[in-house]
Amino acid sequence: MLSAPLFMAGPVPIMPAVVVTWAIMVVLVIGAILLKRRLTAMPSKTQAAAELLVEAVDGQIRDVTGAPPGPYRAFIGTLFLFILIANWSSLIPGVTPPTATMETPAALAGLVFGSIIFFGVKGGGVGGFLRGFALPNPVMIPLNMLESITRGFSMFVRLFGNVMSGVFVIAIVGSLAALLVPIPLMVLELLTGAVQAYIFAILSMVFITSAVEKGTPQPDPENPTPENKES
Amino acid sequence: MxxxxxxxxxxxxxxxxxxxxxxxxxxxxxAATIAARQSAAATLLEEAKARKATAEAALAEVDATRAAMAAERDALLATARKDAQAARETVLATAQAEAEALHDTAKAARVRAAETLKASAIEDAQGLALTIAGRLMARLDGAATDAAFLGWLVEGLSALSEADRKALGDAALKVISATPQDSAAQDTLAQAITAAIGHPVTLCFRASPDLIAGHELHSPHFTLLNSWAADLARIKAALALPDASQDTNGQPDAA
Known part of the structure; x- marks a missing residue:
């Protein structure tokens, strides 16, 4: 899949994926601003849907981390929402979803990699975060460091491969068959896009939680401290 | 790519x-909106719980008050029943006592009235008997009557013991007759009395219409009642004492 820049901003090429991402950002932010102005104690249907989304994200975060969802809500929720909208943008004729290009999933995986470091250091400090690589023993340090890179790479490849393959299949079938034939595949692509967004968000949360838990001293159940007894 | x-x-x-x-x-x-709604809902629930607790407490207080009122009412009813029973028994006892007192009073009054009526009837009968006896005596033959009474006088003297008859001669005997006796009648009486006593005695004769008929002997220590007035007096006494033995056979009564 080769894509040419839409325009050049000096030496910087502006690719279609970036423009589509800007469009998605504009839609989401304007919608959020409009929704924020209309937030009431008696929710409308739109507000109820938004609250349902927030509560679903909070529930997933709480299930995975067992901690209050506040620190992770914006990042995980935005990842899910952006990937979902980006995947479903393939339904708009002439639009290639940003997640079907390598740069966007790679950027998302890079952000997840950075967030793992950020939340790990925030939870256990630099020392605690680095000590997490030595678990269960220091021999595992190279493998743990390699794993932290490869799992981000796997997220990138998984998202990119699924979305790109779906776009390719729909394009090939559409070029070979009649106009309405790709519709079932497009419906399937909706499901695939939602599943991939969910998987990406949940895996991000799992990896962040793992880094936080490894960096945080765990209580010894056989020799509890007074603080642990109270908790 | x-x-x-x-x-x-x-x-x-x-x-x-x-x-x-x-x-x-x-x-x-x-998220803040959701949290605010949850907080408001929690606040409302807490307020509802507090109001429910208050209402339940008030309800419990009302129930307790109602139970206390019921207990007090039962106690008052029991006391009232007890007082009413006591008052009823007192009233019944008083009424019974008053009724018995009235009954006794009425019975006594009735007895007194009957006794008064009986005494009055007896007195009337006595008066009637005296009147009848007087009128009958006025129609009878005086001589025959005197002879009959003289016979009964002799029988009375004969019934006395010898010692009593002998004692009669120690003092003068007073012979009282219902009608004045002439000298022949006085001799007849003296002979009969002397014969009955068995020895001579001193006699003096008097007349008293109160005797109606008959002859009586009187001395300082002896009286022989032998007259119709004495018989009527015995009948009157017998009527006054119905249970006592009556002697209405007209025999002379010696005392």
Missing amino acids: SFDLWTLGFQAVNVLVLVWLLQRYFWTPV
Whole structure:
């Protein structure tokens, strides 16, 4: 899949994926601003849907981390929402979803990699975060460091491969068959896009939680401290 | 298939900016709205629980008050029943006592009235008997009557013991007759009395119409009643004492 820049901003090429991402950002932010102005104690249907989304994200975060969802809500929720909208943008004729290009999933995986470091250091400090690589023993340090890179790479490849393959299949079938034939595949692509967004968000949360838990001293159940007894 | 680093950087920055914007305009406000609603709901639930507790306490207090009132009412009813029973028994006892007193009073009055009526009837009968006896005596033959009474006088003297008859001669005997006796009659009486006593005695004769008929002997220590007036007096005494033995055979009564 080769894509040419839409325009050049000096030496910087502006690719279609970036423009589509800007469009998605504009839609989401304007919608959020409009929704924020209309937030009431008696929710409308739109507000109820938004609250349902927030509560679903909070529930997933709480299930995975067992901690209050506040620190992770914006990042995980935005990842899910952006990937979902980006995947479903393939339904708009002439639009290639940003997640079907390598740069966007790679950027998302890079952000997840950075967030793992950020939340790990925030939870256990630099020392605690680095000590997490030595678990269960220091021999595992190279493998743990390699794993932290490869799992981000796997997220990138998984998202990119699924979305790109779906776009390719729909394009090939559409070029070979009649106009309405790709519709079932497009419906399937909706499901695939939602599943991939969910998987990406949940895996991000799992990896962040793992880094936080490894960096945080765990209580010894056989020799509890007074603080642990109270908790 | 190419990989543009400018696009990678743009997308990373775009997503970071989107995270910041949505956190500012979507995630935080909506979560705050949910939290505010949950807090309001919790507050309402707490208030409802407090009001429910207050209502239950008030209900319990009302129930307790109602139970106390019922107990007090039962106690008052029991006391009233007890007082009424006591008052009833007192009234019944008083009424019974008054009735018995009235009954006794009426019975006594009735007895007194009957006794008074009986005494009055007896007195009337006595008066009637005296009147009848007087009128009958006026129609009878005086001589025959005197002879009969003289016979009964002799029988009375004969019934006395010898010692009593002898004692009669120690003092003068007074012979009282219902009608004045002439000398012949006095001799007849003297002979009969002397014969009955068995020795001579001193006699003096008197007349008393109160005797109606008959002859009586009187001395300082002896009286022989032998007259119709004495018989009527004995009958009157017998009527006054119905249970006593009556002697109405007209025999002379010696005392």
